[in-house]
Amino acid sequence: MGVLGQPINFGVSMLDDKRQEEERLQVLKGYEILDTPPDGAFDRITALAARFFQVPIATVSLVDEDRIWFKSRFGLSATEVERAPGLCASAIFSDKAYVVKNAIDDPRSLANPLVVGALGLRFYAAVPLVTHDGHRLGTMNVIDFEPRDFNAENEAALVEFAGLVIDQMEVRLAAHKAIGSLTTLIKTVPELGIDEVATVCAWTKKILIDGVWYSFDEFLSQKLGLTITHSIHPDAAKGF
Structure with missing residues (x-):
């Protein structure tokens, strides 16, 4: 359950190529980040993004097999939501920022429960989290309850925030690999x-x-x- 008890349905459709989706999920699990405790590095990114864009909600969302899990969330109580068709379905496949400036007037979001429900979402902007080898693991999102503009400079800034998230994930993965190698070496x-x-x-x-x-x-x-x-x-x- 999300804010005000309203179920949140950020979602993403299944990839047409099942093999590609299985590979994407394998890469995501390889980062060993799903269901990990809150991390100050990621939380600072969402807090900074919320402050920079002056929005009440910012999230780092990872798309698992049957759910969307928030590695970090600012201004949102939910830790994960069902993987069902929704705003993230388009955002994760977009090559640039996916922006809904006024959800109540946008045909892409008119039926979305985040828009018509108690939460009353009006603005949504997201960019995909893309690894250096091209795998799309989730999205970096900013959300508001009021309609707002989002110009090219804003889009470029959100892309940079997503880059910070990927950098943190890469550093974390490298550290885990180093520790694993070190552990093996120590035992020998x-x-x-x-x-x-x-x-x-x-x-x-x-x-x-x-x-x-x-x-x-x-x-x-x-x-x-x-x-x-x-x-x-x-x-x-x-x-x-």
Whole structure:
């Protein structure tokens, strides 16, 4: 249930190509972000977006198999909603901002329960969350209860907010992969004296060894004696 007890039906239609949809879902699950606790990095993005656009609601929405799950939501009580035809059905497939300036007069949204129901949505703008390799995982949305204009500069800004979300997701995924590799490595080097439980900082991703916090690079160089060089992963390079 959403604001004022009104069921929310942000939705997205099934892709025509079933294989493509299955691949998209596999990529989404690979980010290991669904059903994770609130995250300050994402919450700051939605709060900043709401303030920037002067709207009461902003969300980061991820499209799962049968639901829309909000990784972050500002001004909205719902944590997830059913995946049914609705505004996000068009927004996730749009190559630019999908904008409804006045929902009560827009044929695309006249029958939407968010518009005709108690919530009374009047303005909606969203851009898809697209990974560096082209997978559409969800949308970045801003919502208002009053009609409003949304110019090209606003659209460009919303695209940038969506880019910040994807950047955070990529950083989070890279950290998880690094920690996974580190865990495997640790278990193969028993002389390090690390037992089955390792303490890792949730924010900095540093690992605690013998009372000392080490970054990933420091661990590899100081504890394993490896020489460290740096490069750019091909997926990350696509963003430049």
